[in-house]
Amino acid sequence: MAMTWVWTGMVVLSLLFGLMNGTLDAVASAAMDGAQSAVELSISMAGILCLWSGVMEVMHVCGLSDGLARAFRPLLRRLMPQASRDSETLAAVSANLSANFLGLGNAATPLGIQAARRMARGCGGIASDELCLLVVLNTASIQLLPTTVASVRAAAGCETPFDILPAVWVSSILSVCAGLLMARLLAAVGRRRP
């Protein structure tokens, strides 16, 4: 429903601004061009997107996901000591994070939901501190190779679509850390003022 409002709002505002600024001709042709460029773009990014999705899948069958999940465990034990007592929850959370890391969104979401359901048991619909952490980790992106972004860059005519990787990593790390710190801080404030 939210997107209905966004879309209608944008189209109506375009009409009003077009009338106001006298740019209505441009608006009309932009509507046609926009629809066409969406399909052109999708076709020109299809090859790269499929190739990298394939490579990520090979990394997955290589056991990289399992290795990553193992590597995440000590960190998760410190971040979520309560949830980590249940080995199945810990396994689901670490697999969720490693799938996110490899950009396998279709694999990550069911694992994360499984973990969230286990963590939500018996807390009467109120999110625990650790469940908040899990969701915040999932709302922040931690992706090794942002393949969709690279495909769009390549489709837009960029010769080195992956040269933004270091910038993406730095930005992701800062964003995740800020989210985790804020979650910790607010959890502590909440405890003091019940």
Add this chain to the structure above:
Amino acid sequence: MSLSSLVIPVLLAGVAVCGLGHRADVYGALTHGAEEGLTVLLRVVPALVGLLTAVSMFRASGAMDDLSSLCAPVLERLGIPPEATPLMLIRPVSGSGALAVATELMTTHGPDSFVGRVAAVMLGSTETTFYTIAVYYGSAGIIRTRHTIPAAITADLTGFFASALAVRLFFGGT
């Protein structure tokens, strides 16, 4: 030969050899993954058609420039290009919407321009926050989300700010 042209062939070969070492069906996994990529694309194309139409109209009418210049005084102080305003507004709400806006920014300003790079990094380093929260808490039966939303928004805002900072750090630019 530059270092970056070494990365992709080495990565492809390395992953294949590693898979072979694990006695995995490398080619089967590759094609299966590529199929996944196609389903991602198939899901995103209809949304992209709708949204790129709206975004193109929005830019052509001049509304995009007005919106950007409205937020410019604050954003410029933070080093964020004001052109990225629509992207930051739509990013937490809609993944395909953000993809459409970022694509439009990259094609209009060029993928290697400052604005184009910042848009790419923003798209790559943040997630569709409200969608994720809805999916997780909806399926776990959580009603009181407590401090999840403020913490997630903090992460998003930091990501936006850090994107501009990181692009300036690695590529220079104004």
